[in-house]
Amino acid sequence: MADMDGKQDKLIARLFKDTLIIFLLSMFVSTIGYVIDGIITGSFLGTEAIAAFGLTMPYQRFVTIFPAVIVLGMQVLCSKALGRGDLREANEIFSLAMFAALSIAILLMGGTLLFPEQIADILDAEESLGAIRELTIDFIQAYAFGLPAIASVVLLPIMQLDNDRRRTVISAATFAICDIVGDLLNIFVLDGGLWGMGIATVVSHWIAAGVLLLHFLKPDSNFKFLPEAVSLRHFRQMILIGLPVILGRGTAVLRIAFFTRMSVVLAGEVGVAAYAVLENFSELLEIIPRAFGASTQMIGGILIGEQDRNSILRLMKLALKSSLIISLMMTAGVFLGAPLIADLYTKDPDTMTYQTTLEGLQLAIAFLPLCTVGIIFQYYYQACGRFRLVSGLTIAGNVGFIVPIALLLTAHFGLDGLWFAFPLSYATFLLTIFIITCRHCGRITFKLEDYLLLPEDFDVANDKQLNITVTSKAEVIGLSERTQSFCEASGIDKRRSMFAGICIEEMAGNIVDYGFDDDKNHFVDVRIIIKGEQVIIRMRDDCRPFDPKKQAEIHHPEDPVAHIGIRLCKKISTEFDYVNVLKLNNLIIKI
Numbered sequence: 001m002a003d004m005d006g007k008q009d010k011l012i013a014r015l016f017k018d019t020l021i022i023f024l025l026s027m028f029v030s031t032i033g034y035v036i037d038g039i040i041t042g043s044f045l046g047t048e049a050i051a052a053f054g055l056t057m058p059y060q061r062f063v064t065i066f067p068a069v070i071v072l073g074m075q076v077l078c079s080k081a082l083g084r085g086d087l088r089e090a091n092e093i094f095s096l097a098m099f100a101a102l103s104i105a106i107l108l109m110g111g112t113l114l115f116p117e118q119i120a121d122i123l124d125a126e127e128s129l130g131a132i133r134e135l136t137i138d139f140i141q142a143y144a145f146g147l148p149a150i151a152s153v154v155l156l157p158i159m160q161l162d163n164d165r166r167r168t169v170i171s172a173a174t175f176a177i178c179d180i181v182g183d184l185l186n187i188f189v190l191d192g193g194l195w196g197m198g199i200a201t202v203v204s205h206w207i208a209a210g211v212l213l214l215h216f217l218k219p220d221s222n223f224k225f226l227p228e229a230v231s232l233r234h235f236r237q238m239i240l241i242g243l244p245v246i247l248g249r250g251t252a253v254l255r256i257a258f259f260t261r262m263s264v265v266l267a268g269e270v271g272v273a274a275y276a277v278l279e280n281f282s283e284l285l286e287i288i289p290r291a292f293g294a295s296t297q298m299i300g301g302i303l304i305g306e307q308d309r310n311s312i313l314r315l316m317k318l319a320l321k322s323s324l325i326i327s328l329m330m331t332a333g334v335f336l337g338a339p340l341i342a343d344l345y346t347k348d349p350d351t352m353t354y355q356t357t358l359e360g361l362q363l364a365i366a367f368l369p370l371c372t373v374g375i376i377f378q379y380y381y382q383a384c385g386r387f388r389l390v391s392g393l394t395i396a397g398n399v400g401f402i403v404p405i406a407l408l409l410t411a412h413f414g415l416d417g418l419w420f421a422f423p424l425s426y427a428t429f430l431l432t433i434f435i436i437t438c439r440h441c442g443r444i445t446f447k448l449e450d451y452l453l454l455p456e457d458f459d460v461a462n463d464k465q466l467n468i469t470v471t472s473k474a475e476v477i478g479l480s481e482r483t484q485s486f487c488e489a490s491g492i493d494k495r496r497s498m499f500a501g502i503c504i505e506e507m508a509g510n511i512v513d514y515g516f517d518d519d520k521n522h523f524v525d526v527r528i529i530i531k532g533e534q535v536i537i538r539m540r541d542d543c544r545p546f547d548p549k550k551q552a553e554i555h556h557p558e559d560p561v562a563h564i565g566i567r568l569c570k571k572i573s574t575e576f577d578y579v580n581v582l583k584l585n586n587l588i589i590k591i
Helices: 002-045 047-055 057-062 065-083 087-114 116-122 131-144 147-161 165-190 193-217 235-285 287-306 309-345 352-364 367-384 387-400 402-413 415-441 479-489 494-515 548-554 564-572
Strands: 465-470 524-531 534-541 575-581 584-590
Touching (some): 002 147, 002 235, 002 309, 047 057, 047 193, 057 235, 065 087, 065 147, 087 116, 116 131, 147 193, 147 287, 165 193, 235 287, 235 367, 235 387, 235 415, 287 309, 309 352, 309 367, 367 415, 387 415, 402 415, 479 524, 494 524, 494 534, 494 564, 494 584
Antiparallel strands (some): 534 584
């Protein structure tokens, strides 16, 4: 049993690593463009420009709220549909998400272009700020033209689910390179100021969106935009799942607006410039928790669809352990390298802006490990469908904790208290999760399984499930007998127990024979569960894509002997579904 658990741990680790790497790379190269925008603005355009850039941050966050809501709802619903083997439903959800995201983006673009001065007023870019107000208006007007392209963020999880992970990284790299080149051209050739910085970002977003859209020209793409499938059937659930994002991004806008105002009150232009640097660079730092959270959410959604409690627990252990190690290393690196980072954003290291920025980086960086753990739990609870819990945690985390903590600390420590508020608010966030879990369990607990907050009937009992991992042809031998014995011991009649054994040995043997022939290490992960009188078999492997249903239909369909094993399994099963997701073949057989 220990050996079997070890194999399954490796399977989860392998899948998590592959997914995490893509999320990290894509988030990093896309975020680096935004960070470099801030660095170039501060270094070449001066304090007024970086202050104006800082004032636009609530706007930049606000316009991403609606695409982010749709992305989250779509990703969770698609993952669960694929976990059930329902590709048609996944396509319906994707088509609805595309239509909704693009429609909302066009409306936001029109609103921004029609009312730029009113938006500037909302952003506190008042007339008294003079040039800073004009620079703020310039940037948001330019940025508005890129909103429909920004809506292409809906496509990012589809690239992962549809086995085109590299395209996500290529698109993000394209955006970063184009943005950096555009920024440099604007500074040294065109002299377009902050308006030119916005245009460079817009052009980069459109080019990156084009790279993603090329995916759908592939003939083997599982996901297709189906206009006829666009309906409101999934819209309510999509919005409910994404509701924490509305609350999260919305309250993040309020938090940024609050911190911007506080930094102005406490230190004027220097304070808001330092806060703009901290917020800008934090985008890069937060890649770590967001990538770990997104990977946990995507894989967790599939495992939740499969109702596999043990695998979910393995996933959470891996995510928390590895993320803490990386985030602690990043924290130490930023603390020691803070002088270099501050120097990137300021023209003169002898200025008050430099010193204030340096202090902000070193005092606030302790938030990262705490934030990482909190976001992993938050993203996991979203995948579980605990919308009220996530909504409450989101509001508390963004404004409920940090605002009173900041007000209390700044009264005693001034601007330093503003920086201290970041780690203290995340510590309070984790304490809240601890209290909620203990209350849910009725006792003080530190067991990770309790923090999953899964219902008692989420998975079948351990004696009603059998998990087997096959890594060689020799391990296939005996699968039929082992499966039949398990099914009979679980109360399944002899005839259907025999059918289950035949299906598993036939399909596992077929995978090993034709999928293990490339001299690479592969696996076949088999899970058998008994639900009432039904036997459910899930087989997963990491070999090249192979749809047994399609193969039996298109190759010699008139020959009753061709693919006889697949035909037999289809005949004796009540459901026989296949889907390829996250570069894994997934076959679900119900008997």
